[in-house]
Amino acid sequence: MILTLLLISLVASAAVGLVYRVTAAPIAKSQEQSRIAALKKVLSQFDNNPVDELQTIGIDDIPLKVYTARQGGQVVGYAVETLSREGYGGTIVLMAGFRPDGEIIGIEALSHSETPGLGDKIDSRKSNFSVQFRGKNPATFRLAVKKDGGDVDAITASTISSRAYAAAVRRGYDAVMQLTKE
Numbered sequence: 001m002i003l004t005l006l007l008i009s010l011v012a013s014a015a016v017g018l019v020y021r022v023t024a025a026p027i028a029k030s031q032e033q034s035r036i037a038a039l040k041k042v043l044s045q046f047d048n049n050p051v052d053e054l055q056t057i058g059i060d061d062i063p064l065k066v067y068t069a070r071q072g073g074q075v076v077g078y079a080v081e082t083l084s085r086e087g088y089g090g091t092i093v094l095m096a097g098f099r100p101d102g103e104i105i106g107i108e109a110l111s112h113s114e115t116p117g118l119g120d121k122i123d124s125r126k127s128n129f130s131v132q133f134r135g136k137n138p139a140t141f142r143l144a145v146k147k148d149g150g151d152v153d154a155i156t157a158s159t160i161s162s163r164a165y166a167a168a169v170r171r172g173y174d175a176v177m178q179l180t181k182e
Helices: 002-042 130-133 159-181
Strands: 056-057 061-072 075-089 089-096 104-111
Touching: 002 075, 002 089, 002 104, 056 159, 061 159, 075 159, 089 159, 104 130, 104 159, 130 159
Parallel strands: none
Antiparallel strands: 056 061, 061 075, 075 089, 089 104
């Protein structure tokens, strides 16, 4: 009986390992394509490859990836892969695009586990929640929900998700401001 269990365990482990090896590269490629698509959505025109100018900046003890976009050699924006761990369903990861002065160009949700039909409205494919951030500069636009004294219209019945989204955008803005000071 022990030998049978050992054999079954070895076969199952080998099968899981094989599936992992076969799927690891396609999954990584898919994630990279999603990241590049998000960069194109949240930044204005650029002629460089922002992935080649990746920098990591720590904000609130969280390392954020910052991609620099250039047009004709001049910096035209930054895309920040930012996050908040305070979402209703856990961590929310966003790609937020900013002009060098901090104005928000666009925001795309990369991953989240928010409640379907409620908190998942942070995804631009499901609602226009992110539109209210475009063209705003967090220097004057308070990145907090109105219930907390900010300028963000929260998603109905999803205040926690809205707060987390705004916090992630604020963290991205802070990263851009820290980078532009250097």
